[in-house]
Amino acid sequence: MAREVKVMLGVVVAALVFAGWGGWTWLQAGNDDSIAYANTRDEVLSVARTQVATLTTLDAHDVDGGIDKWLAVSTGGLRDELAATDAKTRKALTGQGTVATGRVLDAAVSELDARTGTAKLLVSVEISTVKDGSPPVAKRNRFVAGMSRVDGGWKLSALDQVPLGAQ
Known part of the structure; x- marks a missing residue:
């Protein structure tokens, strides 16, 4: 009987040690800066994907509405x-009768400074254009997107096309 008590006591002590270690590890992980950084990176990536798609989309039938969406992101x-898009440019965009729809194919955060609220991303976008009465034409583009944290969250601060053949 004494042997069984010792074995049970050993099992209880081992379980308590394991529970203590697990609790300590869980607490440490919850306070780990790398988790906060990863969450910020994921947020920036998600927001950028949506906003780049918005900024590469424009319907000639509602140019003013499209530009309003651009300004919002x-x-x-x-x-x-x-x-600063002037009336002449808006009229030219309307006159072309083209509907451009951007779709982000892939994106990656290349730089993130959570402290200052800035990020850079590499983004691959397929832009499908349809002109009244003609079949859609798709073109792939690569962009470097800049993001800045503002009061309402993250917004695009730059969108520059990367020329083909650039490394």
Whole structure:
């Protein structure tokens, strides 16, 4: 009987040690900066994918509405540039009768500074264009996207096309 008590006591002690170690590890993981960084990276990636798709989409039948959507997802110099779209350019876009739809194929965060609220991403986009009465034409583009954290979350601060053949 004494042997059985010793074995049971050993099992209980081992279980308590394991539970203590597991609890300590769980607490440490919850306070790990790398988890917060990974969550921020995932948020930036998700937001950027949506916003780049928005910024590469424009319906000639609603140019003003499309530009309003662009302004909603942009900030800084990029937003200023988009807001400066004049009436002549808007009329030309309407006159072309083209509907462009951007779809992000792939994206990756290449730089992230969570402290300053800035990020850069590499983004591959397929832009399908349809002109009244003609079949759609798809073109793939690569972009470097800049993101900035603002009061309402992350927004695009830059979107630059990467030329073909660039490394």
